[in-house]
Amino acid sequence: MSLLRVAVPNKGALSQAASEILREGGYRQREDSKQLTLVDAENGVEFFYLRPRDIALYVGEGTLDVGITGRDLLADSGAKTEEVRGLGFGASTFRFAGPAGRYSDLSELAGLRIATSYTGVVEAFLQQRGIEATVTRLDGAVETSIQLGVADVIADVVETGSTLRRAGLETFGDVILESEAVLITRTGDVPAGFAVFERRIEGVLRARSYVMMDYDIPTEKLTDAVRLTPGFESPTVAPLHRDGWSAVRVMVPRDGSQRLMDELYEVGARGILLTGIHACRL
Numbered sequence: 001m002s003l004l005r006v007a008v009p010n011k012g013a014l015s016q017a018a019s020e021i022l023r024e025g026g027y028r029q030r031e032d033s034k035q036l037t038l039v040d041a042e043n044g045v046e047f048f049y050l051r052p053r054d055i056a057l058y059v060g061e062g063t064l065d066v067g068i069t070g071r072d073l074l075a076d077s078g079a080k081t082e083e084v085r086g087l088g089f090g091a092s093t094f095r096f097a098g099p100a101g102r103y104s105d106l107s108e109l110a111g112l113r114i115a116t117s118y119t120g121v122v123e124a125f126l127q128q129r130g131i132e133a134t135v136t137r138l139d140g141a142v143e144t145s146i147q148l149g150v151a152d153v154i155a156d157v158v159e160t161g162s163t164l165r166r167a168g169l170e171t172f173g174d175v176i177l178e179s180e181a182v183l184i185t186r187t188g189d190v191p192a193g194f195a196v197f198e199r200r201i202e203g204v205l206r207a208r209s210y211v212m213m214d215y216d217i218p219t220e221k222l223t224d225a226v227r228l229t230p231g232f233e234s235p236t237v238a239p240l241h242r243d244g245w246s247a248v249r250v251m252v253p254r255d256g257s258q259r260l261m262d263e264l265y266e267v268g269a270r271g272i273l274l275t276g277i278h279a280c281r282l
């Protein structure tokens with residue numbers, strides 16, 4: 001049986017979290033950050049540790065079946081790939097920035113020199129808005145290019161904004177693009193073995209964002225309680241040995257689960273328990 005070939009970021013902001021999600025999905029991951037490939041024959045997958053910027057290219061060409069990369073890098077590459085789903089980590093925005101207080105509107109970009117590592121994204125954005133400006137590609141540390149007189153403004157990844165602040169810069173204009181880590185495949189291609197891989201990743205994401213809730217409730221209040229906790233399909237309800245009471249077991253979103261416990265208590269639920277989900281298939 002042929003192995004599913006999966007590209008994983010080898011360095012940078014996405015690398016650790018990408019390996020973690022795969023490990024939680026039951027896949028073997030490298031122990032040594034210099035290791036470039038790893039075969040997990042038991043699970044039918046071979047991992048290739050590559051620069052996230054190159055991953056869209058390999059997947060677009062069909063050399064590799066699946067990849068984890070950033071939505072912004074994917075957009076910049078112009079590769080023929082499809083975003084299967086967001087992965088809930090590596091969130092960032094892509095913004096224009098200039099010296100603090102200097103610019104406030106995108107219309108001011110006309111005629112300026114813009115430095116960026118994402119020329120594909122910036123040129124497409126400018127074209128779409130009908131703005132003419134000079135775009136210069138730099139590999140990194142683009143914030144410094146203004147101070148060095150190479151550019152008037154930059155377009156770069158902003159996460160906390162602290163790199164910009166330290167360089168005396170601030171963002172202006174609309175967000176160019178919102179990014180996060182994404183799972184990609186080649187456009188129009190569903191590789192063999194991908195369904196299982198995707199289900200495992202999906203299971204990890206669900207297990208991270210949901211918790212299991214158990215509670216006991218007077219049966220006459222069951223309808224009210226189930227309205228608060230509808231679950232995915234429907235909650236499991238079992239009779240308690242004590243007459244007139246039921247036991248409920250249901251998955252609920254982790255966010256807001258404490259408030260939900262308060263509300264259930266108000267409705268009459270008792271013995272309310274929250275437990276983490278280690279893994280799941282839905």
Ligand SMILES: Nc1ncnc2c1ncn2[C@@H]1O[C@H](COP(=O)(O)OP(=O)(O)OP(=O)(O)O)[C@@H](O)[C@H]1O
Pocket residue numbers: 011012013014051052053069070071072073090091092140157158159160179180
């Ligand atoms: N704080 C961050 N800094 C840089 N990239 C981030 C950050 N948060 C998320 N990302 C995402 O990580 C991807 C960039 O990958 P890249 O390998 O260039 O990471 P990097 O941290 O810039 O690594 P390096 O600078 O060592 O090459 C993009 O998709 C970007 O949106």
Ligand SMILES: O=P(O)(O)OC[C@H]1O[C@H](OP(=O)(O)OP(=O)(O)O)[C@H](O)[C@@H]1O
Pocket residue numbers: 139140141142143156157158159160161162163164
């Ligand atoms: O908003 P922040 O939380 O400060 O993060 C954003 C900064 O992090 C990245 O740089 P990186 O460290 O990857 O260096 P690079 O520019 O050399 O890629 C990015 O290019 C920004 O400079």
Ligand SMILES: [Mg+2]
Pocket residue numbers: 012140
């Ligand atoms: Mg970087």
